[in-house]
Amino acid sequence: MTKKTIQGCCSVLVAPVEERDAEGLCLAFKALSDPARLRVLSLIASQPTGEVCACDLVAPIGKSQPTVSHHLKVLFEAGLVTKEKRGSWIWYRAVPERLAELRTALDPSPAFAAV
Amino acid sequence: MTKKTIQGCCSVLVAPVEERDAEGLCLAFKALSDPARLRVLSLIASQPTGEVCACDLVAPIGKSQPTVSHHLKVLFEAGLVTKEKRGSWIWYRAVPERLAELRTALDPSPAFAAV
DNA sequence: TCGGCATATCGATGGACGTCGATACCTTGC
């Protein structure tokens, strides 16, 4: 009655790197798993100049300043944005390389097997 | 002292579609925001046959059967996998189109502005 | 029809997370 005798059970291939890498990827995906944060990143990445001052994010997002600051911190710690202090203001930029990493991880072609 | 007089303040472009689409994308990213779930998806997608029986996922993931079942449900509801019942077993497959959607959303080229 | 296996659901629990007001820190202009 076992499936093996009927279907020829699949030998689930467990990639050994999996467990460690999954943690790192999850940190990034977790950063994208909140609507407000996704919009923050979108606002930053869609700028013609490539950068946004933190103070200009509060109004469009519609959350309090501490909340936006918190989300920016999460994005920063996930490696999705960089910040640069200029005067009183802090400018945020998206990190294309990190985004490319995530896209690669979501590629169903052979590369995904290595996730 | 305002930034506008010094830097020429950025006019943060708010995409109107943003809020609605962010919710849909977040559902998928949230599904990927757990290490166990990421590994489940990886195991499914990396199969040569393209499909995996649910029963073969419990052992590699190292979580209880109800937990794995829960994770599969989340992935299914996020549109990342499909399931097909054959006899007593349920076979899961990845959904390449949905993965492609996410890759597109993470593209820093113009497309990302529409997220 | 019955026993066994695969899968899903339920209920409970401990921990993580989003949110905000209050507040502290730092920089700038006066």
Added chain:
DNA sequence: GCAAGGTATCGACGTCCATCGATATGCCGA
């Protein structure tokens, strides 16, 4: 030095979530 504004941190609160054991449902073979 002082006042004002931008930003981060803190503490608290309510909610969501991952996890598991127990249990229900469904399918198959005997």
